[in-house]
Amino acid sequence: MTSSDNTERLVHVPLGERAYDILIGPGLIGRAGGEISTRIKGRKAAIVTDEHVGALYLDPLMDSLQTDGIEAVSISLPPGEKTKSFDSLTKVCDVLLEARIERNDTVIALGGGVIGDLTGFAAGIVRRGVRFVQIPTSLLSQVDSSVGGKTGINTRHGKNLVGIFNQPDLVLADTDVLNTLSEREFRAGYAEVAKYGLIDKPDFFEWLENNWKEVFSGGAARIEAIATSCQAKADVVVADERENGRRALLNLGHTFGHALEAATEYDSRRLVHGEGVSIGMVLAHQFSARLNLASPDDAARVEAHLKAVGLPTRIDEIPGELPSTEFLMDAIAQDKKVKGGKLTFILTRGIGQSFVADDVPASEVISFLEEKRKK
Amino acid sequence: MTSSDNTERLVHVPLGERAYDILIGPGLIGRAGGEISTRIKGRKAAIVTDEHVGALYLDPLMDSLQTDGIEAVSISLPPGEKTKSFDSLTKVCDVLLEARIERNDTVIALGGGVIGDLTGFAAGIVRRGVRFVQIPTSLLSQVDSSVGGKTGINTRHGKNLVGIFNQPDLVLADTDVLNTLSEREFRAGYAEVAKYGLIDKPDFFEWLENNWKEVFSGGAARIEAIATSCQAKADVVVADERENGRRALLNLGHTFGHALEAATEYDSRRLVHGEGVSIGMVLAHQFSARLNLASPDDAARVEAHLKAVGLPTRIDEIPGELPSTEFLMDAIAQDKKVKGGKLTFILTRGIGQSFVADDVPASEVISFLEEKRKK
Numbered sequence: 001m002t003s004s005d006n007t008e009r010l011v012h013v014p015l016g017e018r019a020y021d022i023l024i025g026p027g028l029i030g031r032a033g034g035e036i037s038t039r040i041k042g043r044k045a046a047i048v049t050d051e052h053v054g055a056l057y058l059d060p061l062m063d064s065l066q067t068d069g070i071e072a073v074s075i076s077l078p079p080g081e082k083t084k085s086f087d088s089l090t091k092v093c094d095v096l097l098e099a100r101i102e103r104n105d106t107v108i109a110l111g112g113g114v115i116g117d118l119t120g121f122a123a124g125i126v127r128r129g130v131r132f133v134q135i136p137t138s139l140l141s142q143v144d145s146s147v148g149g150k151t152g153i154n155t156r157h158g159k160n161l162v163g164i165f166n167q168p169d170l171v172l173a174d175t176d177v178l179n180t181l182s183e184r185e186f187r188a189g190y191a192e193v194a195k196y197g198l199i200d201k202p203d204f205f206e207w208l209e210n211n212w213k214e215v216f217s218g219g220a221a222r223i224e225a226i227a228t229s230c231q232a233k234a235d236v237v238v239a240d241e242r243e244n245g246r247r248a249l250l251n252l253g254h255t256f257g258h259a260l261e262a263a264t265e266y267d268s269r270r271l272v273h274g275e276g277v278s279i280g281m282v283l284a285h286q287f288s289a290r291l292n293l294a295s296p297d298d299a300a301r302v303e304a305h306l307k308a309v310g311l312p313t314r315i316d317e318i319p320g321e322l323p324s325t326e327f328l329m330d331a332i333a334q335d336k337k338v339k340g341g342k343l344t345f346i347l348t349r350g351i352g353q354s355f356v357a358d359d360v361p362a363s364e365v366i367s368f369l370e371e372k373r374k375k
Numbered sequence: 376m377t378s379s380d381n382t383e384r385l386v387h388v389p390l391g392e393r394a395y396d397i398l399i400g401p402g403l404i405g406r407a408g409g410e411i412s413t414r415i416k417g418r419k420a421a422i423v424t425d426e427h428v429g430a431l432y433l434d435p436l437m438d439s440l441q442t443d444g445i446e447a448v449s450i451s452l453p454p455g456e457k458t459k460s461f462d463s464l465t466k467v468c469d470v471l472l473e474a475r476i477e478r479n480d481t482v483i484a485l486g487g488g489v490i491g492d493l494t495g496f497a498a499g500i501v502r503r504g505v506r507f508v509q510i511p512t513s514l515l516s517q518v519d520s521s522v523g524g525k526t527g528i529n530t531r532h533g534k535n536l537v538g539i540f541n542q543p544d545l546v547l548a549d550t551d552v553l554n555t556l557s558e559r560e561f562r563a564g565y566a567e568v569a570k571y572g573l574i575d576k577p578d579f580f581e582w583l584e585n586n587w588k589e590v591f592s593g594g595a596a597r598i599e600a601i602a603t604s605c606q607a608k609a610d611v612v613v614a615d616e617r618e619n620g621r622r623a624l625l626n627l628g629h630t631f632g633h634a635l636e637a638a639t640e641y642d643s644r645r646l647v648h649g650e651g652v653s654i655g656m657v658l659a660h661q662f663s664a665r666l667n668l669a670s671p672d673d674a675a676r677v678e679a680h681l682k683a684v685g686l687p688t689r690i691d692e693i694p695g696e697l698p699s700t701e702f703l704m705d706a707i708a709q710d711k712k713v714k715g716g717k718l719t720f721i722l723t724r725g726i727g728q729s730f731v732a733d734d735v736p737a738s739e740v741i742s743f744l745e746e747k748r749k750k
Contacts, residue, residue: 086465093461097532125500125537128527152503157472162500164539242504 009227013147013234015241018167022147022234024227028174029061029135032108033068039170040131042105046096047074048119049110050083053137056180061110061135070106073099077115081266084118084153086162092122096130106131106169112138113145113273117163120151124166134171138181139189140274142173143196143229148237148250159258165242173230175223186216187310188274191253191281193225194306196232198281199249202352204228209305216309248356252346253281259331260315263322270319271312278311279318284354287368288347298350315373325369329362384602388522388609390616393542397522397609399602403549404436404510407483408443414545415506417480421471422449423494424485425458428512431555436485436510445481448474452490456641459493459528461537467497471505481506481544487513488520488648492538495526499541509546513556514564515649517548518571518604523612523625534633540617548605550598561591562685563649566628566656568600571607573656573677574624577727579603584680591684623731627721628656634706635690638697645694646687653686654693659729662743663722673725690747700744704737 008025023035036045045065049058054076065072075095077083096107107130109119116134123132136146152163178186193215197205214221233250240247257273257280264270285299303313312318322328332343343362348354383400398410411420420440424433429451440447450470452458471482482505484494491509498507511521527538553561568590572580589596608625615622632648632655639645660674678688687693697703707718718737723729 086461086468090461093530093537094532097530097536121500125496125527125539127536128525128538128540150503152500155468155472157469161472161502162468163503164500165503 007223009223011227011230011234013167014238015167018149020167020169020171022171022173022230024142024173024175024223024230026174026176028172029057029177030064032061032133032135032172033064033066033070035170035172036065036106036108036133037068037070040104040106040133042102042131043070044099044101044105045070045072045108046099046101046106047072047108047110048092048095048115048122049074049076050079050112050115051076052079053111053115057110057135057137057177061108072108077118079114080268081114081154081159083114084159086153086155088118089122089153092118093126096122096126101126101130103127103130106133108133108135110135110137111141112136113141116141116145117151117160118153120149120166120168121153121163124151124164129166132166132168134168136171136173137177139178139186139226140192141189142175142178142226143189144192144233146171146173147230147233148247149241171230173226175218175226178222179218183310184272188272188278190215190309191274191278191306191311193229195250195252195277195281196229197352198285198302198348199232199236199252199354200352201228201232202350204232205305205351212305212309245356248344249346249354252348252354253277253279253284255332255345256280256283259328260318260322262331263328264318264320275312278306279313279315282306282313283315283368283372284346285348286372287345287365288349290368291347291364294348294350294353298348301351322373325366325373328369329366332365333362382598384598386602386605386609388542389613390542393524395542395544395546397546397548397605399517399548399550399598399605401549401551403547404432404552405439407436407508407510407547408439408441408445410545410547411440411481411483411508412443412445415479415481415508417477417506418445419474419476419480420445420447420483421474421476421481422447422483422485423467423470423490423497424449424451425454425487425490426451427454428486428490432485432510432512432552436483447483452493454489455643456489456529456534458489459534461528461530463493464497464528467493468501471497471501476501476505478502478505481508483508483510485510485512486516487511488516491516491520492526492535493528495524495541495543496528496538499526499539504541507541507543509543511546511548512552514553514561514601515567516564517550517553517601518564519567519608521546521548522605522608523622524616546605548601550593550601553597554593558685559647563647563653565590565684566649566653566681566686568604569681570625570627570652570656571604572727573660573723574607574611574627574729575727576603576607577725579607580680580726587680587684620731623719624721624729627723627729628652628654628659630707630720631655631658634703635693635697637706638703639693639695650687653681654688654690657681657688658690658743658747659721660723661747662720662740663724665743666722666739669723669725669728673723676726697748700741700748703744704741707740708737 011022107123134146149167257276288294386397482498509521524542632651663669
C-alpha cells in the first residue's frame with residue numbers, strides 16, 4: 001500500500017465503449033493540452049469553471065491547450081451549490097452552442113463537485129453528447145464525483161434530482177492544486193477517502209490510520225491515497241454502473257449525512273458535505289453496533305481516526321440549533337435512495353464490512369437519533 | 376406485404392437491456408393501463424400532453440390507467456414547436472418531482488413529436504432516468520420520432536441541439552387516433568413512410584404506389600404501412616443506436632427539407648416538416664441524377680408518387696417569398712449533420728438505393744438549387 005516515489009498514477013475505468021483513464025499526479029493542468037489532444041480528435045474546447053478556481057488555474061489551462069493547438073473558450077460561474085441549477089445549465093449549453101462545440105470537441109470541467117456535476121450534465125446533452133474531460137480541483141471531487149459518471153443539478157425538491165449518467169473521456173486529478181485548499185476543505189474530502197476503507201478495504205483503513213499525516217502533507221502518500229480511492233470507486237462503478245445494487249455502498253454515512261446537511265440548510269459555515277459524511281459514518285457504525293451487527297469497538301476506532309484528523313464525529317459538534325428528530329427522519333425518508341417507502345441504510349459488520357440493508361425499521365432509527373442527540 | 380385482417384402488430388426493438396416493444400393497432404389508448412402494468416413495476420404515472428391532444432385523449436387514458444391500479448397526474452402544454460424549450464423542460468421536471476415519480480414509475484408522452492421529444496428528455500433526466508412510455512398521436516410520430524430514442528429541445532441556435540438518447544420502455548401506436556388528423560397532417564406523416572421505401576426498400580415503395588389510397592383510408596393497409604415503417608426504422612437504429620454511420624440514412628430528404636423549414640421560419644402555415652421532407656426527397660433524387668448517380672426516371676417516379684398523394688414536390692409550391700440561395704446554403708451548413716465543415720448529403724443510386732455522401736462540393740449544391748428555384 002506504500003509507494004516510494006512521487007510519480008504519476010493511472011487508474012483505468014473499464015466500462016466498455018465508455019472506458020476512460022484517470023491520471024493522478026502533480027503538474028497535470030500544465031500538461032492538459034497534450035493529454036487531451038492524444039485522446040480526442042476535435043480541435044475545440046470549452047472550459048467551465050467557477051470564479052475562485054478560474055482565477056487560479058484558468059490561464060495555465062488555456063495556455064496548455066493553446067500550445068497543443070486546441071482553441072478554447074471559457075465560462076466562469078459563481079462558486080457554490082446554487083450554481084447547480086436549471087438556469088446555469090441553460091447558460092452553459094448556450095455558451096457551448098455559441099462556440100460551435102461539435103461531437104468530437106471537448107468540454108472541460110475545471111473545479112470541484114458543483115462544476116463537475118453541472119458541466120458533465122451539459123456536455124452530455126449538448127448535441128446529445130460531446131467529449132467531456134474532468135479536471136477536479138478539490139480532494140472531494142478527485143476521489144468522489146469525478147469518478148462514476150453521475151452528473152446533475154438541484155431543484156426545489158432536493159439535490160441532484162435532475163441529471164444523467166455521463167462518463168468522462170478523461171479525468172486529470174492534478175495533486176498540486178490541493179495545496180491551495182483550506183485545511184477544512186481538505187479534511188472534508190478526506191472523509192470520503194476513509195469511506196473507501198470502511199466500505200470493503202480494512203487494510204486501506206489501517207494504512208490511513210498510520211499514514212494520514214503524510215496524506216495531509218502531500219507527496220507520494222497523497223497520490224497513493226487518491227489513486228486507491230479512485231480505484232475503489234471505479235471497481236464499484238464497473239460492477240454497477242447504473243446504481244441498481246452494489247453501488248449503493250458508496251452511500252455509507254450519506255443517509256445520516258444528507259439529513260444533517262438538510263438540517264443545517266446546506267449552510268457551509270455550519271457543515272460541509274464531507275463533515276456530514278464523517279458524522280454519518282460514525283453514526284452508521286454506532287447504529288450497526290446498536291443493532292448487534294458490529295462491535296462497539298469498531299465504531300470507537302472509526303470515531304478515533306476521524307477525530308484525529310480533525311473531522312467532526314458527533315451531532316452536537318454542529319454549531320447552532322438543529323431541528324427536531326422528526327425533521328431528520330423526514331429528510332432521511334425524502335432521500336432518493338428510498339425505494340417504495342422502505343428505509344434503506346448502509347450498515348456494517350465491522351471495519352471494511354459494510355452492506356446494504358433495505359428494511360431498517362424507522363422506530364429503531366428514531367430512538368437511536370434521540371439518544372445520540374442527548375449526548 | 377399485404378395483410379388481410381385488421382389485427383394488431385408488434386415490432387420488437389432488440390437493443391439489449393434497452394429493448395422494447397412497439398404495439399400498433401386500434402384501441403390501444405383504452406388498453407394502455409393493462410399494457411403498462413404488465414411491463415412496469417411502479418404504480419404511479421405522469422402524463423405529459425398538449426392542449427389539443429389532451430382534450431381528446433387524456434380522459435380515456437386516465438380511465439384506463441386507473442382501471443389497472445395506476446395513479447396518474449397530468450400536465451398539458453401549449454401545442455407547437457415552441458414548447459420544446461428549456462422552460463417547458465424545467466416545468467415538466469418540476470411536475471414529475473412534485474408527483475414523486477420514482478425510478479420504476481412511468482412518464483407517458485401523449486402527443487406528437489414535440490411532446491414525445493420533450494417528455495422523453497424529461498423522463499431521462501429526472502432521477503437520472505425513470506420509465507418512459509410513448510403514445511404517439513400523429514402519423515409522423517408513430518413512424519418516426521417514437522422509434523429510435525432521440526429526445527430533445529430547441530435553442531436559439533437551432534432545433535434539437537440539446538437532448539439525450541433515451542429509449543422508451545414501450546410504444547403504443549393507437550391507429551384509431553389517426554382518424555382525427557387533418558388530411559394535410561396525415562400526408563405530412565406519409566412522407567416519412569415513403570422515405571423508408573426510398574432508403575432501402577424498393578418493394579415497399581412499389582407497394583405504397585399501389586396501396587396508398589388504402590393507407591390513407593385506414594384499416595389493415597394503414598397498420599401494415601406503419602408496422603413496416605417502424606420495423607425499418609428499428610432495423611437502422613439497432614445497427615447504429617448512437618448515429619455514427621448507417622443511421623444517417625434516415626436523413627434522406629432532410630438536409631434540403633430542414634433548410635426549407637428554416638427558410639419559411641418554421642411557419643407551419645407555409646410548410647410543415649413532412650412537406651419539407653417530401654420536397655427534400657425529390658430534390659435528393661434530382662440532385663443524384665444531376666451528379667449522374669441515378670436515373671432521372673427514378674426522380675420522376677418519386678415525384679409522381681408524392682404528387683399523387685397530394686404532397687408538395689417543388690420549391691415553388693411553398694407559398695410566399697423565400698430567402699436567397701445563400702441563406703439556404705447557410706442553413707444546410709448549420710445543420711448538425713455537418714462534420715468538420717464538409718457537406719454531408721444522403722444521395723441515391725435509384726429507388727431504395729440511398730447512401731451517405733460526406734464530401735459533396737458546395738458549388739454543385741448551389742448551382743443545383745439556383746436551377747431548381749428558377750423552374
